[in-house]
Amino acid sequence: MLESELHDLSDDADYAASQQQGSASMMLRSDSIKQNSPRDGAEVVFTKENVAIHPTQFASERISGRLKLIKQSSALFMTWIPYKGHSTEARLSDNERNLYTIRAVPFTEIRSIRRHTPALGWQYIIVVLSSGLAYPPLYFYSGGVKEFLATIKQHVLLVRSEEDANVFLVNDFQNTLQRTLSSLELPRAVPLACGPSNMSVDESILNENQERADNDVNNGSSSVTHFHGRPRQKVDPARDISIQVLEKFSLVTKFARETTSQLFRENQINGFSERRTPIQTNIDHPRRSSHVEEKTSDESCLALDSQEFDNLSLVWGKPRQPPLGSEEWIIFLDSEGRVTDSEALRKRVFYGGLDHELRNEVWGLLLGYYPYDSTYAEREFLKSIKKSEYENIKNQWQSISSAQAKRFTKFRERKGLIEKDVVRTDRSLPFYEGDDNPNVNILRDILLTYSFYNFDLGYCQGMSDLLSPILFVMDDESEAFWCFVALMERLGPNFNRDQNGMHSQLFALSKLVELLDSPLHNYFKQRDCLNYFFCFRWILIQFKREFEYEKTMRLWEVLWTHYPSEHLHLYLCVAILKRYRGKIVGEGMDFDTLLKFINELSGHIDLDATLRDAEALCICAGENGAARIPPGTPPSLPIDDGSVYAQQDEIL
Amino acid sequence: MSYAYLFKYIIIGDTGVGKSCLLLQFTDKRFQPVHDLTIGVEFGARMITIDNKPIKLQIWDTAGQESFRSITRSYYRGAAGALLVYDITRRETFNHLASWLEDARQHANANMTIMLIGNKCDLAHRRAVSTEEGEQFAKEHGLIFMEASAKTAQNVEEAFIKTAATIYKKIQDGVFDVSNESYGIKVGYGGIPGPSGGRDGPSAAAGGCCS
Ligand SMILES: Nc1nc2c(ncn2[C@@H]2O[C@H](COP(=O)(O)OP(=O)(O)OP(=O)(O)O)[C@@H](O)[C@H]2O)c(=O)[nH]1
Ligand SMILES: [Mg+2]
Numbered sequence: 001m002l003e004s005e006l007h008d009l010s011d012d013a014d015y016a017a018s019q020q021q022g023s024a025s026m027m028l029r030s031d032s033i034k035q036n037s038p039r040d041g042a043e044v045v046f047t048k049e050n051v052a053i054h055p056t057q058f059a060s061e062r063i064s065g066r067l068k069l070i071k072q073s074s075a076l077f078m079t080w081i082p083y084k085g086h087s088t089e090a091r092l093s094d095n096e097r098n099l100y101t102i103r104a105v106p107f108t109e110i111r112s113i114r115r116h117t118p119a120l121g122w123q124y125i126i127v128v129l130s131s132g133l134a135y136p137p138l139y140f141y142s143g144g145v146k147e148f149l150a151t152i153k154q155h156v157l158l159v160r161s162e163e164d165a166n167v168f169l170v171n172d173f174q175n176t177l178q179r180t181l182s183s184l185e186l187p188r189a190v191p192l193a194c195g196p197s198n199m200s201v202d203e204s205i206l207n208e209n210q211e212r213a214d215n216d217v218n219n220g221s222s223s224v225t226h227f228h229g230r231p232r233q234k235v236d237p238a239r240d241i242s243i244q245v246l247e248k249f250s251l252v253t254k255f256a257r258e259t260t261s262q263l264f265r266e267n268q269i270n271g272f273s274e275r276r277t278p279i280q281t282n283i284d285h286p287r288r289s290s291h292v293e294e295k296t297s298d299e300s301c302l303a304l305d306s307q308e309f310d311n312l313s314l315v316w317g318k319p320r321q322p323p324l325g326s327e328e329w330i331i332f333l334d335s336e337g338r339v340t341d342s343e344a345l346r347k348r349v350f351y352g353g354l355d356h357e358l359r360n361e362v363w364g365l366l367l368g369y370y371p372y373d374s375t376y377a378e379r380e381f382l383k384s385i386k387k388s389e390y391e392n393i394k395n396q397w398q399s400i401s402s403a404q405a406k407r408f409t410k411f412r413e414r415k416g417l418i419e420k421d422v423v424r425t426d427r428s429l430p431f432y433e434g435d436d437n438p439n440v441n442i443l444r445d446i447l448l449t450y451s452f453y454n455f456d457l458g459y460c461q462g463m464s465d466l467l468s469p470i471l472f473v474m475d476d477e478s479e480a481f482w483c484f485v486a487l488m489e490r491l492g493p494n495f496n497r498d499q500n501g502m503h504s505q506l507f508a509l510s511k512l513v514e515l516l517d518s519p520l521h522n523y524f525k526q527r528d529c530l531n532y533f534f535c536f537r538w539i540l541i542q543f544k545r546e547f548e549y550e551k552t553m554r555l556w557e558v559l560w561t562h563y564p565s566e567h568l569h570l571y572l573c574v575a576i577l578k579r580y581r582g583k584i585v586g587e588g589m590d591f592d593t594l595l596k597f598i599n600e601l602s603g604h605i606d607l608d609a610t611l612r613d614a615e616a617l618c619i620c621a622g623e624n625g626a627a628r629i630p631p632g633t634p635p636s637l638p639i640d641d642g643s644v645y646a647q648q649d650e651i652l
Numbered sequence: 653m654s655y656a657y658l659f660k661y662i663i664i665g666d667t668g669v670g671k672s673c674l675l676l677q678f679t680d681k682r683f684q685p686v687h688d689l690t691i692g693v694e695f696g697a698r699m700i701t702i703d704n705k706p707i708k709l710q711i712w713d714t715a716g717q718e719s720f721r722s723i724t725r726s727y728y729r730g731a732a733g734a735l736l737v738y739d740i741t742r743r744e745t746f747n748h749l750a751s752w753l754e755d756a757r758q759h760a761n762a763n764m765t766i767m768l769i770g771n772k773c774d775l776a777h778r779r780a781v782s783t784e785e786g787e788q789f790a791k792e793h794g795l796i797f798m799e800a801s802a803k804t805a806q807n808v809e810e811a812f813i814k815t816a817a818t819i820y821k822k823i824q825d826g827v828f829d830v831s832n833e834s835y836g837i838k839v840g841y842g843g844i845p846g847p848s849g850g851r852d853g854p855s856a857a858a859g860g861c862c863s
Contacts, residue, residue, distance in 0.1 A: 128722075162754075423685075424689040426688070461719075499723065502723075533692075533726050536723050540691060592730065595727070596695050599693065599695060
């Protein structure tokens with residue numbers, strides 16, 4: 001539908017302009033090195049204009065900026081600062097811009113750089129940090145990837161990975177040694193508020209960067225505050241609270257605003273402000289309690305946020321309702337079976353879920369397989385059309401003869417992997433248990449058919465977990481297939497082989513925790529846990545292994561309503577982490593312990609309570625929260641351009 | 653139960669080679685063919701005795717699928733032992749060993765003890781990798797080697813224990829500074845003689861449950 005917008009920049013004036021700018025900067029490049037030459041030992045060794053991030057799949061929504069390599073003493077740093085006030089990007093908020101800003105990351109923190117040089121389109125790189133987290137792809141609109149890598153090579157050890165010629169490992173020779181050394185270090189005593197990434201670069205260089213990237217003079221300092229999001233100023237703490245709260249509320253949704261005044265009164269009664277200090281001293285800065293007074297208001301605000309949200313969640317998480325049953329369901333339909341008010345339906349399902357008998361009828365609507373305004377008859381018709389369409393696709397692999405299969409390694413491998421996995425999916429459930437269970441074969445057929453329907457994405461582990469409840473509910477091969485297709489339209493990128501989708505999820509999660517629970521964020525930072533890998537399974541298979549089957553189905557239908565946010569699953573992660581923050585911080589969990597702890601939460605999470613918390617967090621965070629989730633993070637509905645899953649590697 | 657030492661193990665290798673089954677056989681002494689495939693990582697733990705000392709093994713069973721590797725690598729950190737598993741009936745799982753090994757060497761500590769396991773040796777009639785090839789590979793790369801079966805339990809106990817014995821010997825020989833937990837070893841009660849031997853932190857923690 002939006003295809004024309006995609007990768008079509010032929011008539012994009014901005015692109016033309018940027019091209020000009022690009023060539024100009026090419027000429028300026030060597031000059032700029034001289035201009036910035038050694039001042040306090042910091043030197044800009046590489047500058048590239050028009051290096052952009054595509055926050056969505058629309059190339060036209062890119063954020064352009066300037067990429068630099070800066071050398072100070074013997075350390076090399078990379079920065080990427082987005083331009084300000086670019087006309088076609090006006091609708092991107094400062095928040096979004098700041099979200100992506102790369103502020104002097106030292107190469108000691110970079111593990112590898114992956115280069116992508118597609119035949120069509122722009123070259124881009126993906127920078128992977130040693131934490132394992134990756135920045136979004138940086139597109140070089142004016143070329144220069146090679147030059148960039150060559151410059152790096154002059155300053156740090158850069159070696160091509162043996163596994164993949166497009167991957168360049170940074171400082172790899174020291175890897176083992178370095179790791180051993182760094183693990184010998186005592187827990188870092190770095191002030192928590194300032195990340196390792198901007199520790200050591202000369203501030204003046206940074207500020208200069210900032211100014212040069214800022215076309216908007218008036219706004220010169222706003223992005224300096226960056227993720228902290230608030231200007232630095234000394235404020236009377238008691239007054240501070242109301243200001244902060246008001247400020248936050250001015251951004252949140254209508255619903256939030258309506259509740260604000262009531263909430264305010266309650267908080268004051270609760271002695272809200274008095275509880276602030278202990279939080280800071282006990283959790284945020286265990287060893288620095290005597291310095292509380294010296295801290296900037298920045299930190300106070302951050303500490304405050306979490307406290308504030310703790311209180312809010314008590315007030316706002318609406319009680320869950322009983323599931324929607326058949327009698328009430330009828331009310332949502334007109335005489336011909338159309339859903340008259342889909343918003344109301346989604347809201348109702350969000351708060352209560354569905355009676356099991358209704359799932360078969362409603363899931364297809366929630367997933368977008370059937371349009372809400374379709375009639376009973378239209379749905380029956382669609383069902384029969386789709387059935388033959390399914391059979392056609394299925395026939396594509398069913399008709400592969402064994403002689404042909406012999407010469408079709410990719411097919412054999414895929415089939416083999418799927419066969420291995422369907423026998424390891426929910427086999428303890430009556431629906432899938434026992435030898436030669438026909439439902440297991442249907443799982444296999446659907447997955448194999450899907451891997452032909454979406455050959456680029458193919459099959460990836462975790463898909464069988466997502467399909468299992470759908471087949472159980474739909475109890476029809478073709479219907480289950482199409483519902484699965486609709487679900488994968490939303491979640492497909494999570495299964496990309498380069499893990500791009502999952503990295504953007506984890507990135508978004510880290511930003512949300514930073515916003516909604518800064519003590520926990522600081523703790524993770526201190527403990528080197530910011531990659532959030534411990535939440536990997538939660539997100540990839542949407543908590544399927546964390547709840548019993550029935551609860552999983554309940555949760556999924558709630559998530560699928562995309563009410564109040566399409567990214568509710570991320571708020572759910574925050575809600576769970578927040579709930580256990582005391583334990584995590586109190587017991588001083590390190591990465592290993594945390595991973596184990598999170599794994600073992602499986603089966604012990606109270607779904608309803610967590611959903612209430614997640615809802616509250618989502619509403620509290622409002623647009624602030626939404627702005628921290630990189631656009632395009634699944635399940636943002638993707639665009640059907642066929643290139644979303646384009647793979648570079650050959651595995652399956 | 654208190655322990656003298658706690659060792660962290662990781663189990664790595666291609667998807668479907670039987671890592672989770674090996675773990676389950678070792679911790680629960682049963683073969684569960686319908687066990688779910690692994691997403692991310694799973695945990696198991698068991699006490700064993702070496703040289704009359706109770707040793708707790710904390711075992712991380714990782715997901716084998718290629719595309720999860722960028723995530724699962726982060727689990728290698730601080731492991732004292734690794735079981736590198738292939739499936740003797742699937743040649744490609746043997747062919748991939750070198751890349752697993754490289755990963756392990758890169759992301760785990762250098763003194764990690766690695767045990768190579770050719771699993772599913774109950775399926776000898778479908779064998780695609782000979783015992784000699786396994787031995788050869790192990791020899792070339794300095795690994796301990798065993799063929800095993802998670803199904804019949806053959807050599808499963810031995811594989812885990814022999815790895816622990818090797819680690820234990822390294823401790824005795826002073827290869828590790830056991831007070832540094834990055835080696836994947838924690839000292840509990842009675843672990844090392846001297847002032848730090850009686851540290852009750854880990855043993856007290858282990859007292860509550862055996863996870
Ligand atoms: N015959 C036989 N089958 C085995 C043995 N070990 C595992 N299997 C089978 O091999 C399949 C895969 O075993 P898993 O333990 O799930 O494999 P895994 O290595 O954990 O795989 P991932 O979790 O995907 O990385 C299962 O269906 C088991 O039934 C064995 O020793 N003998
Ligand atoms: Mg497994």
